[in-house]
Amino acid sequence: MKEKSENRQITVKRLPARTWYWLGMNELRMETASAPVRGEIRISLPEEVLMEDTACLPAASEGTEEAAGEDGLGTLLEEAVVPARIFRVGKGCRAADPLALTFRCAGSGLALHDVRLDLADGSSLTVLEDFLPSESGVKMAGVRTSFRLGRGAVLRLIQIQKAGSGFSFVNELRGSVGAFAKLELIQLFLGGGATAQKTRIDLDGTGASFRADLGYQLRGEEKLDISYVVNHRGKKTECGINAAGVLRDRSEKLFAGTIDFKKGSSGSSGHEKEDVLLIDEQVRNRTIPVILCSEEDVAGSHGATIGRLDENILYYLQSRGMGRESVYEMMAQARLNAVIGRIPDSGIQSEARCLLGSQETVAEGERENG
């Protein structure tokens, strides 16, 4: 594997439709750590899934277009020639157990992963990707998960991130959804210094659908940059993006969700909803929900609610004897539990609630210690 010894900046993402530069939302640049290494993965492989560990295969685009000027992880993966791990599910095959991938970052510098999911026609699979705190020395990791869903295939992908502060993470998801295939994505961000999460979905086949539920809770100086681009190319495609989050302390978040109805996507619908609870004075929330439309017969919408709790809800709960802080904590937990409740596996749900609980325990300890 090639190694690059010098740090440099990469353009992780660029908005497909740019706007005023003074808003600071058009692109995200991150500094990469030196010496990329292939990261370690702990794998729990269901019997229905075949795994290939390729040797020195350059990373290839899965058909989703990159915005001009965007490096993403692609450049780093290609330069470092990181081999891909390919997981295949055969035609009509439905995996009973989830494929569990736990990403640990060993060594030093920059840990890279290239994961590919190939689901043949009529197959189904649940995948859990756990991004856990780095061990000493590792400052940055990048994971690219690409997928291809054949006709009628169903992929449920759950990504849970709980990294330490001071740790930078680039999480890239991209792929193509075939005719009548379905991608259900659940993403939980429960910690990390600076995280860039970039998702590019092509709804290529007639009747393809994508649903995303994402929840996040940021503390301290944590920063989260979320970018979704959903390209509706086939007819009667559907997408729904629901984001709910909580910002505390001095954390910052940018959510950029683009729904793009390409010509030929008649009968399609795309909806985006964001609900952000701002708890502390010095947080910063940025949101840019974009709809691009070249097709008449579509329905697109987005809605966002940002800020403090509705005063009527607050009044109601306080009138029932709850203190203000308790109300805010309960409503913050409710947002995240709503996302956790969408996880189809009870074991994974419990694990996520434990992680959320441990995050609260640590935070409570920090508050008590002043």
Add this chain to the structure above:
Amino acid sequence: MAEKTYVEEIDRSMYDFRYEEKDAWRIDAGLSPEIVEQISREKNDPDWMREFRLKSLEIYNSTPMKDWGPSIEGLDMEHIATYVRPNAKMADNWEAVPDDIKETFERLGIPEAERKSLAGVGAQYDSELVYHNVQDFAVKQGVVYTDIESALHGEYGEMIRDHFMKLVPPSDHKFAALHGAVWSGGSFVYVPEGVHLDIPLQSYFRLNARGAGQFEHTLIILGEASSLHFIEGCSAPKYNVANLHAGCVELYVGANASLRYSTIENWSKNMYNLNTKRALVEEGGRIEWVSGSFGSHVSYLYPMSILHGRGARSEFTGVTFAGAGQNLDTGCKVVHAAPDTSSYVNTRSISKGGGISTFRSAVVVQEKAKNSRSSVSCESLMLDSESRSDTIPAMDIRTSQADIGHEAKIGRISDDAVFYLMSRGLPEEEARALIVSGFADNVGKELPLEYAVEMNNLIRLEMKGTVG
């Protein structure tokens, strides 16, 4: 087979007439320090304004073109004459205006509107104001409404110098710098403290010359607890070469004052409309923007409100209609820079026949803007698959003590809504007409009747059922 509703293109023939540039004086096309100096001499500028123009030209030349929004590749400044002086001195009665110019404004209905329902009118033809008049009752209240160049040389010279391009500095963007270099014409309005002018003032801008630019500057200052409704209209005949409009509007709304700024923009389809409008609103003040965009080949138009004082408020109501050959990028910007401020945005856009309509907005709530509220609603209607409609709203919230809501929808005429109305007895054709008219009514109902009628002329939609 379901009938597809046919929506007529907006009828612009009543605006698409022209007169020869008889006896007009036209500066050489292009942009250079010599041309800017020549304009400055024509204007008899004070020294500070001449230096300001030259500095603006430097900024223009050193500012790169932006890389977002509609292409303006077809705009070549080397082929734009930035100053065309009609053979007419500014008059305060229509009889003194040369016949061809007077007839232009009569065809546009300006003198009639003045007689019926306006407190004052300013009419600009190419680069100069040719008519300016304000009714006695307004003058007696202390209202000042004059061409900005006279004011620059008169008793309000210092006031203008203190405010001119401070809200929109030349460094703001490339075409603000261009405006600073070659501006000509426009109006100055001052409403003293406590004065409420119940009848609107209007400026109308007509660009008759071919291959020319219009760069008028509007400066309005409202004293505390005063109020005003200002209306601007614009049009031009269509040519097969590019014309450019890069005007600038600066509005200062004093404490507890209220300003409604209404625009019906109907430039011809060869026009590049790169306009900049900005309002600074002090404590308890209120700015209402009412904006109808129907013309231009390419538009960049985002009226901006800076809510500077506690409790300041901004409302923006707009409709944009993009037809064949048009790429209209419109919207608004709001900055909440004080506590208890509020903003409300309600826009509609219609795209048809290959037109491209983009709604672009920015809402920024600064840390100090505690207890601020903002609500943005944008709806887009696409009438065919040749057209395009994009929405690009952005929000940057830097305090937890805020309530921000945003919603947007894009789609076609709802079959359910049509069915509902038909089930109540309306024929399908009428049902669709009602839906589309209602869709664009958010602006019409905010305008005085005469202007709503004009706007309805522009958006009159002939709903015919044709097999499609």
